[in-house]
Amino acid sequence: MAAPSRRKFLGRLPLPERTFVADALRTETVGGVLLLLAAIAALIWANTPISESYDALRDFHIGPASLGLDLSLQHWAADGLLAVFFFVAGIELKRELVAGELRDPKAAALPVIAAICGMAAPALVYLVVNIAGGGSTDGWAVPTATDIAFALAVLAVIGTSLPSALRAFLLTLAVVDDLFAILIIAVFFTSDLNFAALGGAVAGLVLFWFLLRKDIRGWYVYVPLALVVWGLMYNSGVHATIAGVAMGLMLRCSRREGEDHSPGEHIEHLVRPLSAGLAVPLFALFSAGVAVSGGALGDVFTQPETLGVVLGLVVGKALGIFGGTWLAARFTRAELNEDLAWPDVFAVATLAGIGFTVSLLIGELAFSGDPVLTDQVKAAVLTGSLIAAVLAAVLLKMRVRKYRALFEEEERDEDQDGIPDVYEQDNPEYHLRMAEIYEKKAAEHRRMAEVTGASSGGGDRPA
Template identity: 50%
Template sequence: MNSPLRSELTRYLRTETVGGSILLVAAAVALLWANSRWSGAYTALRDFVIGPSALHLNLTVSTWAQDGLLAVFFFVAGLELKRELVVGELADRKKALLPIIAAVGGVVTPALITLAVGWGQPGIEEAWAIPVATDIAFALGVLALTGSRIPAGARVFLLSLAVVDDLLAIAIIATVFTTSIAFGWLLGSLTCAVGYWYAQHRRITSAWLYVPLALLTWYCMHQAGVHATLAGVLLGVLTRVRPDPGEDAAPAVRLEHRLQPWSAGLCVPLFALFASGVPINGDVLGSLLTDRLTLAIILGMFVGKITGIFGVSWVSVRLGLATKPSGLGFRDMFSLSVLGAIGFTVSLLVTELALEGTEQDKAKAAVLLTSSAASLIGSALLLRRGRVHQARVANDTRPRDDNGGATT
C-alpha cells in the first residue's frame, strides 16, 4: 500500500476509534436511561412522531435514526468499499481474496448456526440474519485501542473483511426485509442515482446538485418500500475514487473526510441511543440462556462468526488459495476473528426489522451481551499477541507465523 493510501487508512481508523468510543457511551446511556425511573421519557422521545405527513414522512424519532442517520453511515461505507475495490487492498485480487472469503464464511456460518438452533421458533425466518454483520466502528475501535502492537496488516484485513461483511448484510436487508416494492418509486430512485453518476462523470462539483439528488434518491427508495439506507450504499459506490490530473483528492476521499466524523461521531451513536434502550428485567435476563431464539442469536454471533471467519481463512491459506496478511500468524487471525463477532449497528438494525415487542428486547439484549463479550475476549487476545510481537521486535527477529516460519 503506498503512502497516500496508508495515510487515508490511518485517518479512517482514528475516526472509527473515536466513533467506537462514542458509540459505546451512547449504548450505555440508552441502557441506563431505559432502566431508570425516567424510562417513560426515553420511550416518549424514541416514539415521538415528526416529519411532513404530506410526503408520508411522519416517522418516529427512532425510525428517522434508523432510516435517515444510518443512510449517512452506509454512504460512508459505500465510499470506503468503492475505494478499497478500485485503489485499495481489494483492488489486488490476491490480497483481496482472503478477507472476501473470510467475510463470506463469517456471514454464512452464523446464519446456519442460528437457523439450526432456533429452527421452529417464532420469528426465526427473519431473525437468522441478526448475527451476520460485523460492526466496523466498534471492531476497528477495539483493534486500535488494544492492538496497537499488532502488524498493520491486521488493520487492513479487518477493515476489508468488515466492509465486505457489511455489503453482504446490506444485500440481505434488501432481499429479506423488502416485502413489496413500488416499482415506480424504485425507478425514480435509480434515475436519481444515474443522474448522480452522470454528474460525477461530467466532473460537476456543485453541492447544490448533489445534495438534492441524494435526498431524492433516499426519498424514492423509502417510498419504494426498499430499506432507505440502501440509497446511501448505492450513491457511495457511484462516487469517483480516482483523482484527475491536478486534482488534490478524488470526490470519494473528500466526502469521506467531511462526512465520516459526522457518521462515526453523531449518526451511528444517535442510532445506538434509540436502538439500545432495552428494559433489562427478569424475563429478558432469564431468556439469555433459556430462550431458544435468543440462544440461537448468541451462538450464531459468537461461535458462528469466529468459526466462520477463522475456519474459512485457515482452510484457504492451507490450501494455497489465499495468503495471510504480512506479519500475521494464525493466532493473530484468530484474535481478529473474535473481533468479527462484534455485531452492533447493523445487528440492532436487523433486530428492529425482524422482531417486535418482548422478542425484540430479548434479541437486542443478546446482541449487546455477545458484542460486549467479544470485545473483552478479543481485547485480551490482542494484548497478548501484541506482547508477543513486541518481544520479537525487541529481540531483533523477523515476525514468524505459528509454525515457526518467517512471515515477511
C-alpha cells in the same frame, strides 16, 4: 525450474494504503468510542425510573405526513441517519475495489472468502439452534454483521497497538461484510413495492450519476438531490439506506493526474466524521435502550432466537472467519507473514463477533411485528457483542508485547523525514542519511565526553 514464490498474507501494506487505513481507522476509533458511550447512555436511560421519558422521546413523531415521512425519531435514526453510514460504506467499498485490497482478484480472494464464511457460519449457527429449539428462523441474518467502529472502540479501550496489516484485514472484512449486509437488507427486507416511487428513485440516481460524470460541482446540487432520492426510496418499499450506498458507489475513487485525492476520498473525509460522530451514535442511542433485568438476561440464553444470536456472534463469527481464512490461504498458496501467527488471525476473527449497528437494524427489520421479541433480540446482540469483546481482549492481551514491538517498528522514523524507516530500507539515500545521523550522534557523544573529562580535571584526554 524455480517454484513460484508464495504470496504473502498479512504482509506490510504499501505506504499510501497504510496512510489511508490509519486515517480511516482513527476516525472510526473516535466514532466507536462515541458509539460505545451512546449505547451505555441508552441502556442506563432505559433502565432507570425515568425510562418513560426515553420511550416518549424515541416514539416522538416528526416529518411531513403528506410525503409519507411522518416518522418516529427511532425510525428517522434507522432509515435516515444510517443512510449516511451506508453512504460512507459505499465509498469505502468503491475505493477498495479500485485502489484498495479488493482491486487485485488474487489478493481479494482471501478477505472476501473470510468475510463470506464469517457471515455464513453465524447464519448457520442461528438456524441450527432455532430449528432444533423450535424458534423463529426470521432472525438468521442478525448475527452476520460486524461493527468495525465498535470493534475499534474495544481496541482503543484495551490499548492494543495492532500492526497495520491486521487492522487493514479487519477493515476489509468489515467493508465486504457491509456489502453483503446491504444485499441482505435489499433482498430479504423489502416490503410491498411502490413502483412509481421506485422509478423516481432510480431516475434520481441516474441523474446523480450523470452529474458526476459531467464533473458538476457543488453540494447545493447533490444534497437536495440526495434527499429527494432518499425520500423516494423510502416510499418505494426498498429500505432507504440502499439509496445511500448506491450514491456512494457512484463516486469516482481513482485519482487523476495532478490530484492529491479523488472526489470520493475527499467526500468521504468530509462525511465520515458526520457518520461516525453523529449518525451512528444517535442510532445507537435510540436503538440500544432495552430493559435489562436478571430475568431478561436469563431469557437470552434460554430462548432459541436470542441464544442463536449470541452463539452466532461469539462462535459462528470466530470459527467462520478463521476457518475461511485458513482454507483460503491453504488453497491459494498464501503464506502468513512471519511476524504473525494463526492465533493472531483467530483473535481478530473473535473481535469481528462484535455486531452492533447493522445487527440491531436487521433485528428491528426481522421482528418488526413483535416488539417484545425485538427488544429480546437487541439484548442478545448486546450480550453477544460484549462476550466477543471480552474474549478478543483476552486473546489480544496475550500477544500485546509482540504487537507493540511490531507497531513501534512500523512507526520508527529516525531520519524524521515523515516516512517510516521500514519503507526506506532498500533506498541507498536512506542509508546515507542514517550514516550521517549516526555520525552526528557519535560526534556529540565525543564532545560530551571531552567536556565531562575537562570539568572533572583528571585523566588524559582521548586522542
